[in-house]
Each structure stands twice: as structure tokens, then as C-alpha cells.
Amino acid sequence: MTDSRTRWAWLAGLLLSGVLGAATPTIGSAGEVLRLFGAGASFPAPLYLRWFRDYYLAHTNVRIDYQSIGSGGGIKDMINGRIDFAGSDLPLTIAQKARVPGGATQVPMTAGAIVLIYNLDGVDDLKLSREAVVGILTGRIEAWNDPAIAATNPGAALPDSPISVVARSDVSGTTFHVTRHFSAASADFAQSIGATMTPNWPKVLKERGALIRGRGNDGVAAFVQAIPGSIGYVQYAFGHLTGMKMAALQNRAGNIVAPNQASFHAALAGIGSDPNPNSINDPPGDDSYPIIALSWLVLRQEYDDPAKRQALIDVIRYALGPGQDMCEQLGYIRFAPTAVNYVFDLLKQPEQSE
Secondary structure, three states: OOOHHHHHHHHHHHOOOOOOOOOOOOOOOOOOOEEEEEEEOOOOHHHHHHHHHHHHHHOOOEEEEEEEOOHHHHHHHHHOOOOOEEEEOOOOOHHHHHOOOOOEEEEEEEEEEEEEEEOOOOOOOOEEOHHHHHHHHHOOOOEOOOHHHHOOOOOOOOOOOEOEEEEEOOOOHHHHHHHHHHHHHOHHHHHHOOOOOOOOOOHHHHHOOOEEEEOHHHHHHHHHHHOOOEEEEEEHHHHHOOOOEEOEEEOOOOOEEOOOHHHHHHHHHHHHHOOOOHHHHOOOOOOOOOOEEEEEEEEEOOOOOHHHHHHHHHHHHHHOOHHHHHOOOOOOEOOOHHHHHHHHHHHHOOOOOO
8 A cells, every 4th residue: 555645645646536326225224224323523524414314315215414523533433432434535544543432434525625614705816826825824814805815806995994714713624624734835934834623723822812713614614704804714515605705815836816716727737637745734836725624424343333334335336336416516526436436445455544
């Protein structure tokens, strides 16, 4: 097995290779209802909830409940034996996997982008350089008409009003991917904040009341929607499905690109073609969107009720088969057949190391 960084780059390249068309085995509809309980990352939650609902409509003897509590909460509940499966935006470490009762298998289930949503009247096409975003997140840029923002938005009616930053309050994989990207893009950000699921945001933001905390991607989106002058980071689906304004961001090539399926696929193409591990954190390519992430599903290798693992594997087959038709509609990136085969290979192996 290659190391995790190489695997991430390799898998991202696979996502581009085609459209999936696969048969889906089914579980019989007779007998008692089997209930599966999961929790974790909010990043994949809209897609998971649609997949699980549609699966139940076809298999009414299997009910799946998923609670969006953040990657950290899902990992904790999985280790403590409270749930049957977890969603996490980071693969579990070897030490974490060893603590999961019954052992753990983890598979990448979806890919998507992280965007900056904002609430600013009269500005519908905000463009942000790296300098501007880092300045906002570190608290150095306080007002919307700051020269660093104005430079990439000529003619925009930028107000002389304060910026509020909405960040996650929970242990968050989305936060990790955002901070990992800007740490790769900016030495200043790497030194002052760094790549982490639980950032210690700059004191200056807190002192002027410019830092607001939301639980989950949905919590961040709700605060941004409610607070004029605010900006926050969420998985693309949480901006796309609610019609919120999303900023175009400067990429590694120096171009400012809008978040959309074309720029997401360009990013994955760049990741897959660049052997540099940093390409995962900051994709190359003129048209690449700069913040792309994978999300993982963790299930046990052994359950007290073996039907649970069988049902979860069948759910995964459904999600990576007919369920792929929902990916782009909900703001995620469709897996290609080679990526799907990779997932099923992971499920066959007794244990994976990171």
C-alpha cells in the first residue's frame, strides 16, 4: 500500500476517468427492520441523507440514521462504540483504528470543494486573492473596502463596513482542509494558524467581536445567511443548494476561478497529474479551483450482528452505483469506475494502514 498522500493524489486522478454504470446487489425486503446508526462529518451530509433515503425506499427493511456532528464527533463515537459507522473528512490514523471495537475499514465515499460564502449586499461576484483571504482570516483585514479586496473587484460597491468571520465551533474536517490549503498557500497563515481541525483563531478577531462560531457546515451557512458583512467556509453543497453567494478564489496558478463543476474537475486533473504531495493541498492548473477534499466512511470489520456489515456494504454499492446520479445535482463530484473499484478493493482487505 502506498502512503496516504500518494493514495489521495492517485484516487483524485481516478475521479475523472468516466461515468459509472454498475449493477447493485440488493438485500431482501422480508424480515425485521435493520437499523443502522451513523454520525460524523457534515461535509457529505446532504449527499448521505439523500443516498440513505433513496436506499430505504428500495429496501424498507433497512433504516439508516446519520447525524451531522462533525468529523471529530463521529470518530469519537465510533471509537466509543456508540454508532455503527462514521463519516470523517480525514482518514483515521492507525492508532484511532486500533481503538475501534471490531476493527475498522475506511473507504473514500465522495469528493467535493470547500467554498467561501458571504453576505454582502450589492456585491454578487466577489473575487478574492490569497492575500485578501489570509488577511481576512488572520484579522489583518477588517473592512470590506480594504485595498487588498478592492484590487480584485474594480468597480464593485464595496462598503466601509466590518467583516465578520464565521468559523466552525466543532472539531471539523472541513476546517482542516481549509487551514491545510491556506497553510500550503501562505507561510504567514501556516505560522499563525496552521493546518488543524481546531484552530486557535487570532486574538484580534475575538477582541473586536469579528469571530462567530457555527456548528457544522449548516451552522456556518445559517450564520452567514443571517449576518450582513459576514464570510465563512462550507462544503460547496451548502452554498449551492441554498443559493448563497460564493466567492471566486485565486488558485496556485494565480488565476481567480469561480466554484463550479468545471473548476472542480480541473483541480482533480491537476492533482492526478502532479506527483508533488502538495498538489492535494493546493491543486495546480490554470482553471483549477483551489480547495478540494475527500470524505471517508468508516465501518467496522466485525459487528455483533453480521447483517449490519452486509447492509452497509450494500448501501455503499448503491451509493457508488445508481446513487452517483445525485452527486453533481447536490454539489459533489462523481466517482469514476476505477475509483469505485478502488473502494471495493478496500472493503475486501482485512485491514488498511495509513
